[in-house]
Structures are given as structure tokens and as C-alpha cells.
Amino acid sequence: MERMGTTEFDIYLEDLGRRAQAAKAVLQSLDTAQKSHALKQAAEALKKEQGKLLSANEKDCARAKENGMAQGLLDRLTLTPQRIESMAEGLIQIAGLPDPVGEVMEQFDRPNGLHIEKVRVPMGVIGIIYEARPNVTADAFGLCFKTGNAVILKGGKDAFYSNHAITEVIQEALSQEGVDQNAILLIENNDRAVTTAFMKLKDYVDVLIPRGGAGLIRSVVENSTIPVIETGTGNCHIYIDEAADPEKAVPIVINAKTQRIGVCNACESLLVHRKIADRILPALGKALLEKEVEIRGDETVRAQIPQAHAVTEEDYGREYLDLILSVKTVDSLEEAVAHINKYNTGHSDAILTEDKDRAQKFLREVDAACVYVNASTRFTDGFEFGFGAEIGISTQKLHARGPMGLNELTSYKYQITGDGQIRP
Amino acid sequence: MERMGTTEFDIYLEDLGRRAQAAKAVLQSLDTAQKSHALKQAAEALKKEQGKLLSANEKDCARAKENGMAQGLLDRLTLTPQRIESMAEGLIQIAGLPDPVGEVMEQFDRPNGLHIEKVRVPMGVIGIIYEARPNVTADAFGLCFKTGNAVILKGGKDAFYSNHAITEVIQEALSQEGVDQNAILLIENNDRAVTTAFMKLKDYVDVLIPRGGAGLIRSVVENSTIPVIETGTGNCHIYIDEAADPEKAVPIVINAKTQRIGVCNACESLLVHRKIADRILPALGKALLEKEVEIRGDETVRAQIPQAHAVTEEDYGREYLDLILSVKTVDSLEEAVAHINKYNTGHSDAILTEDKDRAQKFLREVDAACVYVNASTRFTDGFEFGFGAEIGISTQKLHARGPMGLNELTSYKYQITGDGQIRP
Numbered sequence: 141m142e143r144m145g146t147t148e149f150d151i152y153l154e155d156l157g158r159r160a161q162a163a164k165a166v167l168q169s170l171d172t173a174q175k176s177h178a179l180k181q182a183a184e185a186l187k188k189e190q191g192k193l194l195s196a197n198e199k200d201c202a203r204a205k206e207n208g209m210a211q212g213l214l215d216r217l218t219l220t221p222q223r224i225e226s227m228a229e230g231l232i233q234i235a236g237l238p239d240p241v242g243e244v245m246e247q248f249d250r251p252n253g254l255h256i257e258k259v260r261v262p263m264g265v266i267g268i269i270y271e272a273r274p275n276v277t278a279d280a281f282g283l284c285f286k287t288g289n290a291v292i293l294k295g296g297k298d299a300f301y302s303n304h305a306i307t308e309v310i311q312e313a314l315s316q317e318g319v320d321q322n323a324i325l326l327i328e329n330n331d332r333a334v335t336t337a338f339m340k341l342k343d344y345v346d347v348l349i350p351r352g353g354a355g356l357i358r359s360v361v362e363n364s365t366i367p368v369i370e371t372g373t374g375n376c377h378i379y380i381d382e383a384a385d386p387e388k389a390v391p392i393v394i395n396a397k398t399q400r401i402g403v404c405n406a407c408e409s410l411l412v413h414r415k416i417a418d419r420i421l422p423a424l425g426k427a428l429l430e431k432e433v434e435i436r437g438d439e440t441v442r443a444q445i446p447q448a449h450a451v452t453e454e455d456y457g458r459e460y461l462d463l464i465l466s467v468k469t470v471d472s473l474e475e476a477v478a479h480i481n482k483y484n485t486g487h488s489d490a491i492l493t494e495d496k497d498r499a500q501k502f503l504r505e506v507d508a509a510c511v512y513v514n515a516s517t518r519f520t521d522g523f524e525f526g527f528g529a530e531i532g533i534s535t536q537k538l539h540a541r542g543p544m545g546l547n548e549l550t551s552y553k554y555q556i557t558g559d560g561q562i563r564p
Numbered sequence: 565m566e567r568m569g570t571t572e573f574d575i576y577l578e579d580l581g582r583r584a585q586a587a588k589a590v591l592q593s594l595d596t597a598q599k600s601h602a603l604k605q606a607a608e609a610l611k612k613e614q615g616k617l618l619s620a621n622e623k624d625c626a627r628a629k630e631n632g633m634a635q636g637l638l639d640r641l642t643l644t645p646q647r648i649e650s651m652a653e654g655l656i657q658i659a660g661l662p663d664p665v666g667e668v669m670e671q672f673d674r675p676n677g678l679h680i681e682k683v684r685v686p687m688g689v690i691g692i693i694y695e696a697r698p699n700v701t702a703d704a705f706g707l708c709f710k711t712g713n714a715v716i717l718k719g720g721k722d723a724f725y726s727n728h729a730i731t732e733v734i735q736e737a738l739s740q741e742g743v744d745q746n747a748i749l750l751i752e753n754n755d756r757a758v759t760t761a762f763m764k765l766k767d768y769v770d771v772l773i774p775r776g777g778a779g780l781i782r783s784v785v786e787n788s789t790i791p792v793i794e795t796g797t798g799n800c801h802i803y804i805d806e807a808a809d810p811e812k813a814v815p816i817v818i819n820a821k822t823q824r825i826g827v828c829n830a831c832e833s834l835l836v837h838r839k840i841a842d843r844i845l846p847a848l849g850k851a852l853l854e855k856e857v858e859i860r861g862d863e864t865v866r867a868q869i870p871q872a873h874a875v876t877e878e879d880y881g882r883e884y885l886d887l888i889l890s891v892k893t894v895d896s897l898e899e900a901v902a903h904i905n906k907y908n909t910g911h912s913d914a915i916l917t918e919d920k921d922r923a924q925k926f927l928r929e930v931d932a933a934c935v936y937v938n939a940s941t942r943f944t945d946g947f948e949f950g951f952g953a954e955i956g957i958s959t960q961k962l963h964a965r966g967p968m969g970l971n972e973l974t975s976y977k978y979q980i981t982g983d984g985q986i987r988p
Binding site for chain 2: 168254263342347399481499503519539552556558
């Protein structure tokens with residue numbers, strides 16, 4: 141690609157914006173059956189064009205290896221026949237979910253005779269900025285398309301060829317269905333300035349959803365003039381109350397910390413009531429160390445778990461996404477709540493206790509999207525919640541909070557019917 | 565006030581932020597009766613301290629007159645005993661409305677035994693930036709307080725003394741009730757840089773709502789890192805379809821254009837189907853001219869209404885907030901919808917027609933918060949919708965759209981109860 145000047149960037153993006161806006165009008169007129177059929181055709185096309193997708197992905201992977209990409213990232217970038225199959229399956233599953241668009245959420249009559257209906261409608265055009273994970277390309281398209289939204293995607297530059305191929309295959313399938321192929325658009329310029337300019341494409345994009353690490357999210361929040369839904373930064377806590385059942389506590393902490401470490405709903409910080417510390421920490425320490433978790437604890441913790449390292453204040457604010465856990469002793473439920481509300485990212489926090497009143501107080505006072513009693517924070521997930529899909533986990537309070545399924549990709553409008561009413 | 569450097573601004577704002585955060589925790593623990601009682605006491609205090617409020621307001625008004633403030637703005641700035649009374653009445657009415665906080669919006673059980681409740685909760689801390697209308701100070705406080713939110717207010721500098729007095733009276737009343745007076749905080753520095761820095765107080769403010777003209781809204785959208793709800797810009801259309809009833813059309817247009825001109829739900833642009841132009845325009849033109857409305861129309865319009873001026877493309881995009889109306893002839897319903905979707909601000913648009921199918925098509929295809937059939941756009945209002953309150957009219961699609969009442973000042977959290985569940 142040629143490097144474009146700002147004006148060229150704007151022309152390029154505005155062209156995409158206009159095409160998405162035109163597609164939006166078409167998408168809003170499709171019924172559920174038409175959308176489902178198109179999604180299934182797109183799934184078929186991905187399977188049929190496996191060879192094309194694999195060879196595009198090979199180019200990305202080869203370049204990534206040359207550039208010394210870390211193993212974890214390279215794994216996320218890599219497509220295999222199985223992964224393409226499951227990408228296609230994902231679209232078929234989305235096709236089978238209930239269509240939220242058109243639902244009459246509320247209706248009421250006013251004394252003056254006006255009839256008001258609150259009707260669920262697509263957002264319009266959704267922008268998604270994400271990292272080098274090609275499966276997100278198909279997945280995000282599927283969720284947006286099902287909800288009648290056009291989508292403009294900006295994927296990580298390391299997945300350039302893969303994203304291009306996936307988008308092209310889906311666009312082709314849509315065309316053959318007679319659906320405007322601009323329902324999915326990919327920004328194919330990797331200049332950072334294009335991404336920043338995209339965040340200001342307010343006249344054409346109704347909502348922007350960043351999916352990725354804390355740095356990406358921060359950049360979007362700081363630069364975007366489009367309304368943003370922040371997703372996925374999770375400094376998740378588990379608080380083991382004095383009234384906790386140690387039998388439940390150890391497996392829950394091990395699950396939340398180690399079942400999958402690079403995810404936003406993994407536990408990063410543990411609080412232990414001082415009164416239960418000597419009963420819980422030795423067994424818990426042993427179990428964590430067996431899983432090769434590095435423990436960073438305060439004095440009380442280190443007295444019970446000699447292998448633990450010293451914790452710093454800075455640790456409490458970190459989302460490790462790694463086999464590391466900060467552990468702090470607290471003197472009260474109140475101290476635990478205050479600590480969590482100071483350091484959490486509004487994602488998921490849990491209390492382990494057999495005391496119902498203390499559980500209620502924690503549920504009420506901890507300020508997070510998902511607050512748990514006696515369960516692993518790993519359940520914060522659209523599928524685990526039964527939504528059948530997930531576009532991300534919102535950590536903000538506006539619009540959607542917690543796991544976002546199809547409903548969260550919609551807005552509403554008021555449709556008001558009268559017979560000549562004027563305002564007195 | 566002394567002019568502060570950036571660091572001083574930050575210290576000043578962070579102090580306010582911390583106080584609001586502390587108050588937020590207190591507010592979330594208040595029950596409905598406690599909140600209602602405190603609101604009534606605040607209302608009583610405003611009435612009792614009428615003299616103090618009036619003399620503070622006199623200072624503002626005197627300065628405004630010196631500075632040559634326009635009559636309309638000066639009127640909005642001025643407090644009278646009646647206006648203070650109705651400000652207090654507003655708080656009493658809010659006290660009487662149902663409390664949305666704590667409502668279980670949904671609940672469901674998962675196959676693994678997890679019980680999930682979606683519970684309505686306060687946003688936390690709400691920031692409101694508005695112009696020189698002192699009544700907004702009390703009104704915004706009342707709505708935020710009722711919904712368990714702390715509020716940080718930045719009012720127009722011309723209402724400095726009035727806002728200070730109102731805030732002080734309310735804070736005093738809260739203190740006497742034993743409620744943290746930081747539930748209402750006022751930014752009392754009028755340096756523009758403080759307002760801009762306030763828009764970036766993301767660590768302390770959960771949502772920012774600008775109330776005012778298009779310039780203010782734009783500045784907030786461009787500068788804020790806090791999630792914003794855009795309100796109140798209304799380029800509202802009425803489309804008179806070929807199947808319209810002229811008997812209904814004239815009163816609706818007159819009402820929407822002239823019942824109150826400076827408001828966001830007033831009609832700014834009229835579209836008329838060519839086939840009905842000669843039957844509707846002469847009578848409509850006469851009625852508009854009687855109300856001293858300047859008509860700016862295309863050739864067809866000017867042929868029917870000789871007093872009309874020529875319309876320009878630029879007119880179609882303008883929110884006049886004045887006795888001016890742009891009028892355009894269209895050849896079809898489709899042309900009307902396309903024109904509206906190009907020029908509207910997503911606020912309120914109406915079709916006048918006796919044809920149900922054409923009405924449905926318009927309701928479905930026009931992209932706006934409120935879409936009307938055979939009624940005045942002036943009904944887009946929280947009170948007219950029966951919400952009992954209104955913080956503003958949202959013109960965005962994220963979170964809230966259209967009139968925002970108490971529910972729209974809340975978020976939700978998921979409360980998940982288990983008995984030891986871990987993720988397989």
C-alpha cells in the first residue's frame with residue numbers, strides 16, 4: 141500500500157463510511173429468514189474457500205515468524221482447517237439465534253390518544269477495532285449482520301492477508317445472495333493515522349467497539365468522537381471471607397486463576413480475611429504453586445506461604461494475564477469492598493462466604509459488571525450466561541455492562557402514532 | 565477567582581472527583597424513603613432561602629445586562645419567587661416518582677446451578693455541563709439524587725452566583741439530613757480549560773451529559789474521554805404525504821413550528837409531496853405567515869406562496885430555533901425518507917398521511933429517536949411521554965435514545981450466586 145496523506149485517509153474512510161451507510165439501509169429491510177440464509181451461505185463459502193483462507197493466513201504467519209511474534213500471539217493468528225470449520229460453525233449458530241430486531245420492548249397510550257411503541261432497531265453502522273485474530277473478522281461480522289448492522293472492521297496489521305481473504309469470501313457470498321456486500325467492510329490500510337482517523341468517523345459510524353488489550357482500549361477512548369463501548373480489561377478479584385467454606389475456596393481460586401490465564405475474566409488478585417488466613421492459605425498456596433502460579437503476598441501471606449514474594453501497591457492495580465497472583469490480607473468485609481472498588485476495572489469480582497448477609501452486602505456494594513457469590517469469575521462470558529453469542533465484555537456503565545450478546549448490538553426508537561394531536 | 569495552571573486545575577477537579585466518589589458510595593446505600601425525604605427537605609430549603617437565591621441571581625443578571633446579554637438568554641437566567649417555587653416543586657415531584665434503583669430487570673438460572681440477576685443500579689457519578697439556566701442546577705441534582713447518583717455540575721458562567729447559592733442551599737439541606745453534601749458538587753471555576761479538563765475526569769465520572777446548544781455538544785463529544793450522552797440538537801422534519809389530510813396538516817405544522825421556537829423538538833424543515841402541494845401550500849402558507857414565520861422554499865413552494873424566500877441547500881441542514889421554516893417539494897415518500905435521513909439530527913421526524921402502509925414504511929425507515937405519524941414533533945419530551953421527569957433528549961443510539969427519564973440515569977449489574985461452581 142502507498143502511504144496516504146491525511147486528506148487521502150479521509151477520502152478513503154469517508155468512502156467506506158458512505159458504503160456502510162448505504163448497506164445499513166438495505167440491512168434494516170431484511171427479515172430474519174433472509175439474514176439467517178445469508179449467514180449460512182457465508183458459512184458455506186468459508187468452508188468451500190478453505191484453501192484460499194489457509195494460503196492467505198500462511199503469508200501472515202510467515203511474516204509474523206520473521207518478525208519474531210511471540211508464540212501465544214502466533215497461535216491466535218494461525219488458521220487451521222478445524223479453526224475455519226469452527227469459524228463457519230459460529231456463523232451457523234448465530235443464524236439460529238432469535239433475532240432481536242423489531243421487538244416491541246414497551247408500548248403505552250397517552251391520555252391525549254397518542255400510541256407510543258418502543259421498538260428495538262439496529263445500531264446502524266458498527267466499527268470494530270481488534271488485534272491480530274482472524275476469527276474475530278467472521279465472528280464480528282456474524283453478530284453485526286444478525287442484528288441488522290453494517291460493520292466496518294479494522295483488524296490487527298499482522299492478520300492483513302487473512303482478514304482480506306475472509307472479508308472477500310463473505311462479501312462474495314453476500315453478493316450471490318443479492319445482499320449489499322458492503323455489509324462487511326475492512327479497513328485495509330495499516331497506517332496508524334488511518335486508525336485514528338477512523339475513530340473520528342462520527343458522521344458514518346454509530347458505535348465503536350475496541351476488542352483487545354488495555355493499550356488499544358485507552359487509545360480508542362482518548363481519540364474517538366464516536367460513542368465507544370469499552371471492553372475487556374479485567375483486574376478481577378476474589379475475596380475469601382471469614383465465613384468462607386475452604387472446601388469451595390481452593391477449587392474456585394485455582395479455576396479463576398489458572399483455567400485460562402490470558403483472558404479478561406481470570407482472577408488477578410486475591411483478598412483473604414485475616415481470621416481465616418491460617419486455615420486457608422497453606423492449602424491454597426500449595427495448590428497454586430502446583431499450578432506454577434507466582435504468589436505475591438503481604439507479610440501475613442508470606443508467613444503462611446514461604447514461597448510467596450513480597451507484593452507492592454503497584455501489583456494490586458495490575459492485570460497480569462499471566463501465572464501471577466497478588467494476595468492481600470484484610471481485616472474486614474468493608475476493607476475488602478473498599479480495596480476492590482479502588483483497584484478493580486469494573487469487570488468481575490467474587491466473594492466466597494457462607495454468610496448470606498455478608499454476601500448480599502458484597503453484591504450490593506462492589507461496583508462491577510458481574511459480582512459473584514461462591515463461583516469462579518471465569519463465568520463472565522456471553523455463552524456461559526446463555527446469550528448464545530458474545531461480542532465482548534463491557535466494563536463501562538453506559539448502554540451495556542458485562543457480557544454483550546445480540547441485544548446489546550441494538551438500539552431502539554420510539555414510534556408514535558396519532559390522529560392530529562398538537563401540543564397545548 | 566485566581567487563574568490556575570493545568571496542575572492546579574487537575575488538583576481542583578480530582579478533589580471534586582474524590583468527594584463525588586465518596587458520596588456515591590453513601591448514596592447507593594440510601595433507600596427510597598431516605599432519598600425522597602432528603603429531596604423534600606432540599607425543596608423546603610430552596611423556598612426558605614428564596615431571599616438568598618434572589619439576591620445572588622440579581623448579581624448575575626446585573627452583570628449580564630452590563631455585558632449586553634440577549635433578552636431571551638436573560639429571561640432564562642432570571643429567577644423570580646414563582647420560579648424558585650417551581651424549582652422546589654420540581655424536586656417534590658421527583659421525590660414522588662417510582663425509584664428505579666434495585667429493580668430486578670431479569671433473572672434466570674443456568675444449567676450449572678448459577679442464579680443470575682440483572683439488577684438496576686445507579687450510574688455512580690454523573691457530570692452535567694449546561695448553559696446559564698439556574699433551574700437546571702436544582703433539576704439535574706434532583707434527577708441524579710433520586711437515582712442514587714452523585715452529580716458534578718458545570719453551569720454557564722453567567723449564572724455563577726445563582727448556581728453557587730442553589731448548590732449551597734441544597735448541600736446545607738443534605739447535611740442536616742445526615743446525607744453526604746458532596747452528592748451535589750459545583751465546578752466554580754469558569755476558565756474554559758477547567759471545563760475541558762473536566763471532560764477528561766474519566767477516573768471519577770461515569771457519564772457526562774451536556775445540555776445546551778450544538779456548539780457545546782460538539783465540544784464535549786470532541787474532548788471527552790468520559791462516555792457522553794449527546795442531547796438536544798433537533799433538526800426536526802414534517803413530511804406531508806400525498807395521502808395527508810389537509811385539515812390535520814395545517815394545525816400540526818403550525819404547532820410544531822410556532823408553539824415554542826427555541827426548543828429542540830420544534831419543526832425546522834417541511835417536506836411536501838408534489839401531488840398535494842397545490843392543495844396544502846396556500847392555506848399552510850397563510851397560517852405560517854400569520855404567525856410571522858419566514859418561509860424558505862423551492863420553486864414549487866414559491867409558486868404557491870409568493871411571500872416565500874428562496875431556499876438553499878444549506879438551509880436544509882439548519883436548526884433555526886427561530887421563526888424560519890425551510891420547505892421542499894418531493895416526488896415520493898422514498899425521496900422524503902432519503903432527504904430526512906441525510907439532514908436530520910436523529911431527534912424527531914413526522915409523516916402526515918392517512919395511508920397506513922406509507923406510515924409504516926416511514927416509521928421503519930426514518931432513522932430518528934422519535935418517529936411520528938399524524939402528530940406534532942413537539943411531543944418528544946419526558947413529561948409528554950409520561951416519564952414524570954426529563955434530563956434531556958438523547959440523539960445518539962448508545963444507551964438511551966429520545967426522552968431520558970429516571971431509568972436512563974441508571975445502569976445495571978449482574979449478581980451471580982453459586983455454591984462452588986467452577987468453569988469446566
